[in-house]
Amino acid sequence: MKDPRLMEISVGAFVAIGLAALLLLALKVANLAQFSPPPGYEVKAYFDNIGGLQVRSPVKMGGVLVGRITNIGFDSKRFQAVVTLRISQIYNSIPADTAANIYTAGLLGEQYVGLEAGGDDTSLVAGDEITITQSAVVLEKIIQEFLYSKTTKSASPGS
Amino acid sequence: MTGLLVGLGRASLSVFERLGRGHLFLLRILLGLAALVRRPRLLVVQVWSVGVQSLLIIVVAGTFVGMVLALQGYNTLITFGAEQSLGVVVAKSLLRELGPVIAALLFAGRAGSALTAEIGFMKATEQLSAMEMMAVDPVRRIVVPRFVAGIISMPLLAAIFTAVGVLGGHFCGVGLLGVDEGAFWSQMQAKVTLLDDVVNGVMIKSLAFGFVVSWIAVFEGYDAVPTSEGVSAATTRTVVHSSLAILALDFILTGLMFN
Incomplete structure (x- = not known):
């Protein structure tokens, strides 16, 4: 390449393409846009067992994403896991007696x-606690119960 | 027996000698970095020949690596009914390993060998000595711009490789194999994190690879025996040593980042 101007342009284009690729990776692949949580309010929920729930796991209502989990801790007085849910400001009229359950997306999917x-007239506000909770389903427990019921059933006719 | 011992000692001494010379040479390069500020045009020319010229092979290779990842991943995931995670598989493996590593291997073969051959022939044809005669430091004039251009180009090439690979995986997975497009992107976006995958994976790794490959390439060229055979041997050594260094360094970096 003899023309120095053309060379400079191609170097500039190369650097621009490289930075654009990086931007694509950050925005489209890593989804940087969702990194800073939208304005919202935080409520707490206590669970006996949270299974595989993680920080940043989704909080869904009717299958729609309404917030994310911002913190998971352990309450050493109640011996329960305490999960902080951050719910978007636009969903500010969720009834106070709403129930929180831990579900699994699909058979092998992540937990949310x-x-x-509920039916309460008052809404959840920042700092509230969700009292009606249901823990994560632990597969081993179910299998254990199933096997237990099987053995007791097969043992009873003989006795 | 004595001959064996003598040979062994000589071989290990020459290894240490080259290692020491390589590091002293790196020190000379780093001390000469300031000279680049006064002559940025030298750098632009080298970014062109090192970076822009490698663009085609990086884009083509990235597309095919992404496509083959999608194909293989799909065949494995479909047996679990988890083909919706294809986006995660493609993006994570490209960002963390394949993108920086394959881009660096290609870079070593495409640009590193050219750097060594160029500097080696300058030495063989006594251009470097001629520069010294004119009181021009060949390290500052010839080596430093090439070294810095390699370090600048490598992360950009790795980012392009990875981005093109993800798009290639998208084309193969969504376009040809029929994975749901929404699931492909949303699963990827849910699982890929900026710090762990994009910054640690692509940026830090490829910066380290760019540094090592450029260092080996300019050192081998500058240290080459100034004959045709010497330059040819130096070029071979550049490719072999950089490839091994990339793979070994990748293992160490992966161990440090994602333990």
Whole structure:
């Protein structure tokens, strides 16, 4: 390449393409746009067992994403896991007696918190606690119970 | 027996000698970095010959690596009914390993060998000595711009490789194999994180690879025996040593980042 101007342009284009690729990776692949949580309010929920729930796991209501989990801790007085849910400001009229359950997306999918609306007239506000909770389903427990019921059933006719 | 011992000692001494010379040479390069500020045009020319010229092979290779990842991943995931995770598989493996590593291997073969051959022939044809005669430091004039251009180009090439690979995986997975497009992107976006995958994976790794490959390439060229055979041997050494260094360094970096 003899023309120095053309060379400079191609170098500039190369750097621009490289940075654009990086931007694509950050925005489209890593989804940077969702990184800073939207304005919202935080409520707490206590669970006996949270299974595989993680920080940043989704909080869904009727299958729609309404927030994310911002913190998971352990309450050493109640011996329960305490999960902080951050719900978007636009969903500010969720009834106070809403139930929180831990579900699994699909058979092998990630776990999320599903909210089921109650009938209370007052709404959840920042700092509230969701009292009606249901823990994650632990597969081993179910298998254990199933086997236990099987053995007791097969043992009873003989006795 | 004595001959064996003598040979062994000589071989290990020459290894240490080259290692020491390589590091002293790196020190000379780093001390000469400031000279580049006064002559940025030298750098632009080298970014063109090192980076822009490697663009085609990077784009083509990235597309095919992404496509083959999607194809293989799909065949494995479909047996679990989890083909919706294809986006995660393609993006994570490209960002963390394949993108920076394959881009660096291609870079070593395409640009590193050219750097060594160029500097080696300059030495063989006594251009470097001629520069010294004119009181021009060949390290500052010839080596530093090439070294810096390699370090600048490598992360950009790795980012392009990865981005093109993800798009290739998208074309193969969504376009040809019929994976749901929404699931492909949303699963990917849910699982890929900026710090762990994009910054640590692509940026830090490829910066380290660019540094090592450029260093080996300019050192081998500058240290080459100034004959045709010497330059040819130096070029071979550049490709072999950089490839091994990339793979070994990748293992260490992966261990440090994603343990």
